[in-house]
Amino acid sequence: MDLKWNNAYPGVWTFQTGEPELTLTGVAGRKPSSHLIQLDEMECPENLTCDVFGKYTVIRIPLTDDDRVFGSGLMFQKVITDNQAYHLRVDHFAGMEVGNSHAPVPFVAVSNGIGLLCNTPEKVDFYIRTAHRKEDKERIVEHDRASDGNWSCYNPPYFIEIAVQSSDVEFVLFRGKNIKDCVARFNLYCGGGFIPPKWGFGLWHRTNMTMNENDVQGVVEDYRKHDFPLSVIGLEPGWQSGSYPCTYDWSEKNFPNAEKMIRNFLKDGIRVNLWENPCISERSSVYKKLYPYAGSHLLWCGIVPDYTLPEVRTILKDHHKTTHFAKGVSGYKLDESDGYDKWLWPDHAQFPSGLSGFVFRNLCGLLFQRITYELYHEQDQRTYGLTRSTNAGGVGFPYILYNDRYDFKEFVTGLCSCGFTGALWCPEVRGAKTVSEWIRRFQLLAISPMLLLNAWANYATPWMFPEAEETIRETVKLRESLLPYFYTAFAKYHFEGIPPYRPLFMDYGLFLNANKATLGELDDTANPYQEVQTTDIKDQFIVGESLMAAPLEPETTSRKVIFPPGKWFDFHTGKQVVENGGVIEIFCGEHDPMPLFAPDGAIVPVKVDGSLQVKKFGTKPGKYMLYDDDGETFAYERGEYHWTELLV
């Protein structure tokens, strides 16, 4: 069919088939950022095609050999997604990457600066360089696998082919000057990133789920004794009068003086964050009100209200306001909207608004965030928390994704790939078998969006390994010192759409020589199709304006680091590490600070003993805009913020 793109903003076009009832961004309730209109106009890509047939809408984006494709949601095993098929589905990531994700955001970004959002909660499948059509004019050249070295499992012409299981779909097309600019426009279209409250950057501790008021106060006291500056205490299921299913009401038995406890904590600068999940108990004070709006199926015996209904959101917001917010609660951990598949309602469940279980699942985490975000926004207080699932449109919700996996490599790759999703990832720390693991995990965490020790199922503390206590304390201090730098990164996320965590590719492109081999090494089990291994940098990432992190895995004291072209400097010592990019082995003792590198000209503001210092690396002239505001309210939305130009 005729693909007529409507120019919505500079470099942003929309197109729809049929009459879509719901869009992801619409459900999130956010408006595009006004910053979009200040960006340069771009020429509309004219080479996409679209077909609607049967239950499908299929859109196709042509690729060249050299293009690389990113996105299709949060990934834990790959950053580059070429030559893969993904069937997007909200699900706990369980080790196999086929589209099941905590953030199956239906957005792809191509290295040529083109991006596409399927702005729909319906089922979306991405076929990236894998779908070839009989009628494609450019004929494929056949080779014989057994005798011809030119045989390859990949064959041009290349396309991204995206199928949506609906004939009513909105697509949003983005074009930036480069892929970073494309992603920025996507984030701005979704409303722009959130800015956390400043207290959100501090140390978080989630307490064991069986703990009562006294136990929790004991934990806080222990932190004081050990001189670890606790910022947020998280209460797990046991704070409620019933959980799994939840009541969202305080347990009179375990937290008889909840408000008093919270107010006392607040006096010491410690916030309280509450765990919740979407299933509501018949013992809850909101059960009866919500029952008529609940879906056909139960979740852990509880009803699941249809959050797409404004009545439901109002009931829940009001309850959260009077029962939690009014008592001083600062935010939430919104658990299990991903459901590990089997725990959730089935795909065919029916919700009162007419949505299927599958579609509601795509929206549940997004709307759970929306309800609580809007409560705090209305009160002009920022909140910060965790969510187990999200989707496109959620970029402005101050929630970080997490899961139950505990694979160090996956956690790092999550921080890389989240840059293409409009979501952020938290590699929380829960425990460790060794001192080395404890330190390495904390080091990664210290430069992640949230510094969270999650002891919901155990009694872990930062000082659980006495021989590592001082190292962990220094690691937490490193994070504190970087607060101005982190905070500015989030301001750029909000105002300019630049994700604070990015894979190297987004800033530096494919700077390594691409592997041009046709055939990979044959292995009947590991590589039966002789796939060529492309270089996918998934264990290093850029955080903020310019710093490059190269986390060390547990039990290691050295690793290979890939440096993009140009000079690079050790963040801690200021010494030059490479003259013009390249791959080198770096060493880092068990108790040494984690490897962080700065490019030539980088400027990094740090807070040392309460005062701001500016670190400058190399000799290249540099400029850095430092952001600041009140750190707690939404006054920045009303223009109350300032940028300071740092010239060194």
Place this chain on the structure above:
Amino acid sequence: MDLKWNNAYPGVWTFQTGEPELTLTGVAGRKPSSHLIQLDEMECPENLTCDVFGKYTVIRIPLTDDDRVFGSGLMFQKVITDNQAYHLRVDHFAGMEVGNSHAPVPFVAVSNGIGLLCNTPEKVDFYIRTAHRKEDKERIVEHDRASDGNWSCYNPPYFIEIAVQSSDVEFVLFRGKNIKDCVARFNLYCGGGFIPPKWGFGLWHRTNMTMNENDVQGVVEDYRKHDFPLSVIGLEPGWQSGSYPCTYDWSEKNFPNAEKMIRNFLKDGIRVNLWENPCISERSSVYKKLYPYAGSHLLWCGIVPDYTLPEVRTILKDHHKTTHFAKGVSGYKLDESDGYDKWLWPDHAQFPSGLSGFVFRNLCGLLFQRITYELYHEQDQRTYGLTRSTNAGGVGFPYILYNDRYDFKEFVTGLCSCGFTGALWCPEVRGAKTVSEWIRRFQLLAISPMLLLNAWANYATPWMFPEAEETIRETVKLRESLLPYFYTAFAKYHFEGIPPYRPLFMDYGLFLNANKATLGELDDTANPYQEVQTTDIKDQFIVGESLMAAPLEPETTSRKVIFPPGKWFDFHTGKQVVENGGVIEIFCGEHDPMPLFAPDGAIVPVKVDGSLQVKKFGTKPGKYMLYDDDGETFAYERGEYHWTELLV
């Protein structure tokens, strides 16, 4: 809606919603076995419910606490499927069991003897004990997770809830006296199992894909020199004039005298089997004829003809007949109809008959088997081969499933779970890192449906570890000696529907005390929902009438074996192992024969030096019916076979 079951056969009922165009059994083209009418009548279960709404047909089977559920296709990690959700999809099993399977057969069997086949190629999701409804009358009892030891992640009432994404579906309900009888009725309804030709039980070797005629003759000669009795030589892609996409034509360059080679092999009793996959090259002699019938998308540059069209099946059958069968070829390996997902056509592909890519994918492997099976059947010659995917209805096709994984445990569990699928599994041997691995893999293979050394990507031979050569030879001889026993097992598969490979549960039920704990051990990463680990015996299986196999893993010389109640005997020594079931540690030296056990009263016919001997175990009176026929033709379908009663 009103669920009115129509009694089709004793213990078999059908019911349909709307007007289904295709059924799995209909597509397979097989008729129910006449043996069905001889079985006892059963009472129709009246407690199932069915609803049709939107695009779904949902059927519900109530369960009690003590029921156990099996099936939902070939599984590699579980045999008992309770508390899981499966989204069935033909796919290479890649390590995560969520419904992706080489045989996603939409059939479940419950320990109470009830089974259900969703006789449809449409999308089927199984929710086994995981879907609870708001309106269920039996109200769930809530417990608090943080404080109440009675909390459980599982909650009655229990159901299997099955959703088919179509409003036109045929369901087939089975009820047997027990679960084995239920599965037998399912297999008979699908036409009854196949009986392989006797040569099929011999040693198979698949040659490296780059080999030409001389190379292949060299391999056969090597087998002769090493005194390994080769039965089948398999040619991989390189036998064709082009492959990936395939021509299905002989390579003039590499196999100029193919027929002469094959005829010479046949003189020595060696059959030739050819590799194929579903994509057809423009260089193939059948390309032009098939082009009009091909689907919208290419597979490895080749067209994929719509096998549901009779014209396509005729063209392919004729080509295979004149080009292969007429030259003496004995069968096929039908590869890659599972596609590793990304290699296959997309779900939204369009096929000329009107089927979507998703539906055709559910049928492709089944029809690929049908085409070649019917060719041989028409010629009154049995064939035997391999297929990469299958579905319900394929029980009578003489093809064994395989994949590219190489995990020993998965391979054993595949042999257990396949008993519930109407398909069989082949744990092929490709290579090994150690002598122990080589021996353990061959030992498992020697009692599997096909003794296949698959050297398509290497040059492995049975004697590749000189120190193991004699052990491997003895292992092959053990299989040869068991031919009468195996052959009879397949006759029972055909005539009575009893699968030749079965998990212990199918014969012995839940003989271990079920774990009645409410809560499993909490682990924030490994078991966050405190799931109770049920005893799932997935590393032992029953082969044939009564023998129990307990394969040893590579690098081990001992293991725990679970014995059902009663006396059990060592197959090799005849010595009693246990008095009345139980769990014991057994030992097996690296070069010892693999552990096989016989229950009290078991009778096992073996062939020793060309003559039949009968082994009797224990003192319990036993009876064994030994089957025989010509071993090569379908004369047995015309009554030319005999059963011999062995009374010892």
